[in-house]
Amino acid sequence: MAGAKQRGGMNAESEVWQAITAFEQILEVMPDDRSSLETLSHAYEHVGDRARALDYLLRLAGVVLAEGDVETAVHIRDRLSEYAETGEEVRSMLEQLEALPSASAAGGESAAHVPTPRMARDDENPAMFRVTDELAFAWKLFEAGEISQEDYSAVAHDLAELSIDPHLATVSVLHVLETRAFNGLERVMGYASRDTKTPLISLQAYEVAPEKAHQLDLEFMIRRGAVIFGGVLDELLVAVLNPYDAHLREDVARQTGCTCHFFLASPSEFDSLMSVLKAAV
Numbered sequence: 001m002a003g004a005k006q007r008g009g010m011n012a013e014s015e016v017w018q019a020i021t022a023f024e025q026i027l028e029v030m031p032d033d034r035s036s037l038e039t040l041s042h043a044y045e046h047v048g049d050r051a052r053a054l055d056y057l058l059r060l061a062g063v064v065l066a067e068g069d070v071e072t073a074v075h076i077r078d079r080l081s082e083y084a085e086t087g088e089e090v091r092s093m094l095e096q097l098e099a100l101p102s103a104s105a106a107g108g109e110s111a112a113h114v115p116t117p118r119m120a121r122d123d124e125n126p127a128m129f130r131v132t133d134e135l136a137f138a139w140k141l142f143e144a145g146e147i148s149q150e151d152y153s154a155v156a157h158d159l160a161e162l163s164i165d166p167h168l169a170t171v172s173v174l175h176v177l178e179t180r181a182f183n184g185l186e187r188v189m190g191y192a193s194r195d196t197k198t199p200l201i202s203l204q205a206y207e208v209a210p211e212k213a214h215q216l217d218l219e220f221m222i223r224r225g226a227v228i229f230g231g232v233l234d235e236l237l238v239a240v241l242n243p244y245d246a247h248l249r250e251d252v253a254r255q256t257g258c259t260c261h262f263f264l265a266s267p268s269e270f271d272s273l274m275s276v277l278k279a280a281v
Helices: 002-008 012-029 034-046 050-067 070-086 088-098 117-124 131-143 149-162 173-179 185-196 218-224 246-256 267-280
Strands: 226-232 235-240 259-264
Touching: 012 034, 012 131, 012 149, 034 050, 050 070, 050 088, 070 088, 131 149, 131 173, 131 185, 149 173, 173 185, 173 267, 185 259, 218 226, 218 246, 218 267, 226 246, 226 267, 235 246, 246 259
Parallel strands: 235 259
Antiparallel strands: 226 235
8 A cells, every 4th residue: 555655765863853853743632641651751761862851750759659550650650660770860760659558558459450530530421522532543554554654743742732722523533634635535444354354334324312322421422432322132333433443342341231233434424424413311
């Protein structure tokens, strides 16, 4: 494919810088986003800028410390210890992370079994849009040569801007590509379908019962890009816009309490169904 050939001639380091630019845009919107902070720390280590890598690692450590996340603190301590000789700030942060309640203080449970404040907050607000999951989808497409470096940059930029729009709307990689009149949308969807083993579905072929679809909250459906379009008993058919988003699948199953089978829908058909469901509220 043309995209694959184009990527084949790219310098690997330029790809890392492209990712750095995208994730720094995310931090402008969400300065405490842990996924972006950790990705940037690894990325700067990759290009040899240990000072910037440490800056982002310290920011991540501060967020983890504020949230009291024992499990992640262990991982951060291991990475920070590599910088222990760089200064007092690192040593102070290591001491603070080590002072977090240990596994023994949690009744003998291992840290992996201690629920973190971050997890609880996500459960309380499952409709929260996660732009990093969409960026991960775009990066998968870029890595596979399905979109070019320029396409990836444009998608990342649009996602960052759209994520701060307060209006209730669906933000997704597929929506951005469709809005930009990307001429390979069907090809991209076919690739994502095959890669994730998520069958393509035409929502137009289904008469969706509003009472079934509304097993998910309307805001959740719109912000997360998921809708129930059919099913029998406790077996549900769910159309999504990001087949790579494992968090989304878990949240849908948790909210419905049912076995869910996932399919990939086009952004235009998803929006059309959302209009119908909004009218039925």
